[in-house]
Amino acid sequence: MIKIIPLEIMTDKYNQYFIITKEVKEAIAASGIREGMVTVETKHTTTGITVNESLECLQSDVDVFLKKLIPEDAPYSHCHMLQDYGSTGGNPTGHLKALLIGNHCHFPIVDGKMIAGSAQDIWFCEFDGPSQRTINIIIEGTE
Amino acid sequence: MVIDIHVHPAFFEPINEDEKKEELRHDELNLHKNGTAPLKHFFNKMNCAGIDYAVLLPEDYHTSMNGEVLVSNEEIRRLVDLAPDRFIGFAGVDPHDEKAAEKLEYAFSELDLKGLKLHPSRQDFHPADRKMDALYDICEKYDKPILFHAGLSFEPHSTTKNCRPLDFEELAERRKDLRICLAHFGWPWCRETAMLMLKYPNVYTDTGALYFDSAKEFYTQMLTRDVPMTWIDRSLRHQVMFGTNDPRFEMIRMSKAIEELGFRESTLELIKGKNAVEFMHYDPEVR
Numbered sequence: 001m002i003k004i005i006p007l008e009i010m011t012d013k014y015n016q017y018f019i020i021t022k023e024v025k026e027a028i029a030a031s032g033i034r035e036g037m038v039t040v041e042t043k044h045t046t047t048g049i050t051v052n053e054s055l056e057c058l059q060s061d062v063d064v065f066l067k068k069l070i071p072e073d074a075p076y077s078h079c080h081m082l083q084d085y086g087s088t089g090g091n092p093t094g095h096l097k098a099l100l101i102g103n104h105c106h107f108p109i110v111d112g113k114m115i116a117g118s119a120q121d122i123w124f125c126e127f128d129g130p131s132q133r134t135i136n137i138i139i140e141g142t143e
Numbered sequence: 144m145v146i147d148i149h150v151h152p153a154f155f156e157p158i159n160e161d162e163k164k165e166e167l168r169h170d171e172l173n174l175h176k177n178g179t180a181p182l183k184h185f186f187n188k189m190n191c192a193g194i195d196y197a198v199l200l201p202e203d204y205h206t207s208m209n210g211e212v213l214v215s216n217e218e219i220r221r222l223v224d225l226a227p228d229r230f231i232g233f234a235g236v237d238p239h240d241e242k243a244a245e246k247l248e249y250a251f252s253e254l255d256l257k258g259l260k261l262h263p264s265r266q267d268f269h270p271a272d273r274k275m276d277a278l279y280d281i282c283e284k285y286d287k288p289i290l291f292h293a294g295l296s297f298e299p300h301s302t303t304k305n306c307r308p309l310d311f312e313e314l315a316e317r318r319k320d321l322r323i324c325l326a327h328f329g330w331p332w333c334r335e336t337a338m339l340m341l342k343y344p345n346v347y348t349d350t351g352a353l354y355f356d357s358a359k360e361f362y363t364q365m366l367t368r369d370v371p372m373t374w375i376d377r378s379l380r381h382q383v384m385f386g387t388n389d390p391r392f393e394m395i396r397m398s399k400a401i402e403e404l405g406f407r408e409s410t411l412e413l414i415k416g417k418n419a420v421e422f423m424h425y426d427p428e429v430r
Contacts, residue, residue: 010187073357073359076357079357081355085174085175085176086172087174087391088391090353090357090358090393090396130184130190132184
């Protein structure tokens with residue numbers, strides 16, 4: 001069986017990081033699935049999902065590192081009127097940061113619990129906020 | 144105090160309870176995949192852009208749309224009432240409506256809207272047409288400005304006809320007490336807009352243009368090359384207003400970009416807020 005539980009987040013900064021481990025564990029408990037896998041996947045292309053330690057200093061280092069690697073003022077191609085949108089796309093840095101971070105993670109579920117290392121937390125990363133975001137928590141397995 | 148003089152609230156959540164209406168707005172404004180915006184989200188954007196107040200513009204083309212008003216004056220009033228500390232409302236009327244003058248009087252006297260928004264191409268009128276005098280008279284009577292769409296329009300059923308800056312010269316010459324804004328800097332005819340502002344102090348413009356490149360690159364072209372920055376900084380500094388044309392363009396990046404161009408600090412203060420207060424003859428912080 002598969003259950004998809006959406007997690008909604010309204011971000012309020014241009015770049016922002018959230019720890020969503022607790023919400024994922026709660027979704028697993030609510031699903032009733034005892035043995036299987038959980039996939040956490042963002043529905044967007046300018047956000048990321050990754051696994052790392054939940055430390056303020058690390059969030060800062062990741063933020064500074066990505067901004068150095070992908071500066072706002074570089075001459076990107078993704079800065080032009082998008083006919084399908086009727087608006088000007090100007091968020092190449094969001095797309096590129098999302099590309100590096102990735103859009104999902106997986107963990108096994110055993111006896112109804114998410115199996116993760118003691119330092120492992122699930123990060124949701126906003127790279128083009130503020131925005132309204134949806135993350136799918138996809139739980140697959142047996143009850 | 145920072146004011147965004149040019150915001151289209153068509154997709155704000157409180158006025159999008161009807162799915163068919165929302166779909167109509169997407170089609171008729173040629174804006175897609177943007178969804179609806181809870182006010183909290185919009186305020187988050189304003190905060191990130193450092194914008195204190197947003198001027199909300201209605202859109203009334205109902206005589207060419209089977210009676211359907213895209214964004215009504217009443218909806219603008221409703222939004223302002225929901226956030227009077229963040230929103231300033233303008234009125235809109237369809238000039239081909241027999242009751243346009245009556246509706247405009249009501250919008251100013253009863254709904255307390257602070258200006259008029261018109262689109263000469265989409266609404267198919269020439270700014271100097273004498274048939275428009277009744278509306279202009281009401282604006283003068285109530286001391287309210289008009290924000291005209293000028294230059295390129297990305298809306299459907301809309302060309303640049305009647306929207307070239309030169310189309311507004313006769314009106315500017317004839318009614319020197321009427322404050323008019325040629326929005327979007329009249330792009331691509333920015334120098335015509337500059338020429339009109341130089342001669343007519345009652346002509347203003349806004350910066351709601353981002354048709355190519357990034358915000359920084361486009362503003363560098365439009366506000367430092369097409370119109371040399373010194374022209375604005377020395378001569379037109381009291382007539383240029385910061386506007387984003389949200390949601391078509393990018394509020395946060397445009398706000399950041401204009402600050403990085405190199406204007407004097409005092410010029411930036413004028414562009415980002417004080418000129419809008421002068422244009423509207425309304426200061427939202429003095430109530």
